[in-house]
Amino acid sequence: MSGSFSVAGSRVDYGSHRLHPNTDPRVLADLQGLLGDDLQLRPRNGRLHVGDAWVGFPLRALDLARRLPPGLLARIGLDSLTRPLRRRVPGNYAEALRGSLGPALYESLYEPFAQKLWGLPGAGLDVEQARRRVTADTPWKIAAKMLRRGHGNGQGQVFRYPVRGFGQIAETLADAAVDAGTDLRLDTNVTSVEVLDDRVRLTTDTGATLSAPQLFTTIPLPVLARITTPQPPAGALHASAGLRFRAMLLVYVVHDGRPWTAYDAHYVPDPSTPVTRVSEPANYRESRHDPADSTVLCFEIPCSLDDEVWHASDDDLAALAADTVSRLGLPTLRVVGVETRRLRRVYPIYTTGYQRHLEGIDSWADELPRVTTFGRLGMFVHDNSHHAIAMAYDAVEALGDEGFDSAAWAAARRRFAGHVVED
Ligand SMILES: Cc1cc2nc3c(=O)[nH]c(=O)nc-3n(C[C@H](O)[C@H](O)[C@H](O)COP(=O)(O)OP(=O)(O)OC[C@H]3O[C@@H](n4cnc5c(N)ncnc54)[C@H](O)[C@@H]3O)c2cc1C
Known part of the structure; x- marks a missing residue:
């Protein structure tokens, strides 16, 4: 899953991959020794779609305050204050995150993501799923994390990535x-x-x-x-x-011109499309190997082997990609090629x-x-x-x-x- 291959002269990964800053120091030292300057330190530059807005991802406090619909922001604030009233032992993912994050944040982000990533509502997922996936589990902890980021301690702001792709x-x-x-x-x-x-x-x-x-x-x-x-x-x-395992369909669209956007990845919880993330691998690195006049976008579609989308043709998947970007208000695709990869076992489903x-x-x-x-x-x-x-x-x-x-x-x-x- 962490390999790379070439599409239209550009190295791409099996979905968005980055080496995170909390890599064990002994592993990181070895990788740095082996890869030398090819292992680049890069600023994260992603966006997350919440409500009708795009906010910076990882989340940044000021950006959130400026861009989130005021009603949603107020509900998240109220949920934080009423958290003590929601204390009880959770029986599943939905109860765990509703309790800690509050209904507003849970319903606008975590529930739709769960449904798309694992094919189940949060009530059908184990509590352990919440622990494995959500590092900051209260709005206050999320806020504290965002403020720490503001003081530039590096965690969550940067990642490492090799010049020839994660692979x-x-x-x-x-x-x-x-x-x-x-x-x-x-x-x-x-x-x-x-x-x-x-x-x-x-x-x-x-x-x-x-x-x-x-x-x-x-x-x-x-x-x-x-x-x-x-x-x-x-x-x-x-x-x-x-x-059970969730499968992943990866659609690589070759776009005429470069860059498509300045962002490395767009995170998409919206239920209106099965795509969970769109990444632009060339934006993960500074590389003279990448084509100057085209770029490749990777659309991640978690699914089951019996879903219709798993069997869709490349043309239909290119149309799905084009429809997704237009729904999300992202720049129109100038498609000059499409490739797909199908991974049968990607996410263990808890x-x-x-x-x-x-x-x-x-x-x-x-x-x-x-x-x-x-x-x-x-x-x-x-x-x-x-x-x-x-x-x-x-x-x-x-x-x-x-x-x-x-x-x-x-x-x-x-x-x-x-x-x-x-x-
Ligand atoms: C969309 C996506 C995004 C991700 N993003 C990140 C990220 O940003 N950063 C990060 O660090 N990680 C990320 N990951 C996770 C990362 O890809 C995995 O943690 C990692 O690849 C796991 O490695 P593995 O060797 O355990 O499993 P795998 O990569 O699945 O390797 C297992 C291997 O076993 C082989 N195999 C299976 N059965 C047999 C058999 N019978 N005989 C021989 N071989 C067999 C398979 O072909 C496969 O090559 C992401 C994963 C996905 C799917």
């Missing part, structure tokens, strides 16, 4: 691994995993077998459970079928009570000797790339001369529970 991070890490002796096989599907007494044996779709004393895997956890012997207990395997479906295979995988599962789909967690990389560091550190240190890995897993996703 340059993974490519550079891969090159370093190969230089260090790694045998890297891309486009190779693992079809079975056998845990033996002294090693783990993999079979791939090319019919090759590979074996090693320890397996580190980021294969989606329910898939790992299906292809591994010994199998999880039947009940756990059956329950894991209830784990439906209410999802833990019941997860806990059986999670503890099976945790106790499986010689196998360590991590990463976004390997743990069924919402995470950023820097979290996935930090997990890999911890996994490798747990592997000592004496074998795999399960206690160190268990402690690392407890730390991962504190990861919160940044947008």
Whole structure:
């Protein structure tokens, strides 16, 4: 998901990606060492559509006060004052955020986003979803965060991004691994995993077998459970079928001229379009490699595999993109090309009570000797790339001369529970 590829001579990502400032310092130091000046420090310059207004994103206090409809601003203020009256243990995402942020902010932003991102109303999502996704959970905390930003401490105002697209991070890490002796096989599907007494044996779709004393895997956890012997207990395997993932359709529109806008990304909670975000990758970097006379826009459409939009033609998707920008009052597209990418598993969906479906295979995988599962789909967690990389560091550190240190890995897993996703 954090790779890049070229469309009409411009490097693009699988949706808007940036390296966030809260990257673990040891990971950041290594990436800086490997990428050098190619890893640029950039100011964030996004916009969020609320009501009928565009406000700067990340949110800025003065901008909000100037641009938000006064009625909405007053309701948000009133909700903050009445927060103590809403204190009760929340049963789901909607109750958690209505309670902490207040109904006005929840209904204008978080509920419509939830519906589009995960395909469910907030009442159908687990409380854990609110914790994983919303760092500042009261209007006062949001205001404090905005004011801190005003004093320029950098968090949330800047990000890092490689000159050749976000995927340059993974490519550079891969090159370093190969230089260090790694045998890297891309486009190779693992079809079975056998845990033996002294090693783990993999079979791939090319019919090759590979074996090693320890397996580190980021294969989606329910898939790992299906292809591994010994199998999880039947009940756990059956329950894991209830784990759901949201798919993502990415529409890349090549626009004649550059830039399309000065912004890096537009965030769109509006229910009138399935698009959640429009990004312009060339605005994420200063790069002499980018074409001078065209730019590519990426439209993110979270969906299910049985949604009509998942099967739509490129022409229909270009029309949807054009309709979306016109509804939002954004500059007209001068379309000279369209490409699409379809990712089947992007967001783990935390439906209410999802833990019941997860806990059986999670503890099976945790106790499986010689196998360590991590990463976004390997743990069924919402995470950023820097979290996935930090997990890999911890996994490798747990592997000592004496074998795999399960206690160190268990402690690392407890730390991962504190990861919160940044947008
Ligand atoms: C739209 C979007 C925006 C995002 N924005 C950001 C951002 O701004 N900043 C940020 O840090 N992160 C961002 N992320 C999150 C980031 O992309 C992920 O956290 C990261 O890519 C997770 O890495 P991973 O290796 O765990 O999972 P993945 O990238 O999903 O990698 C898992 C790999 O396993 C492979 N695989 C699956 N099954 C098999 C099999 N049977 N055999 C062999 N291989 C298999 C898959 O093909 C895949 O390559 C974003 C994600 C999305 C979708």
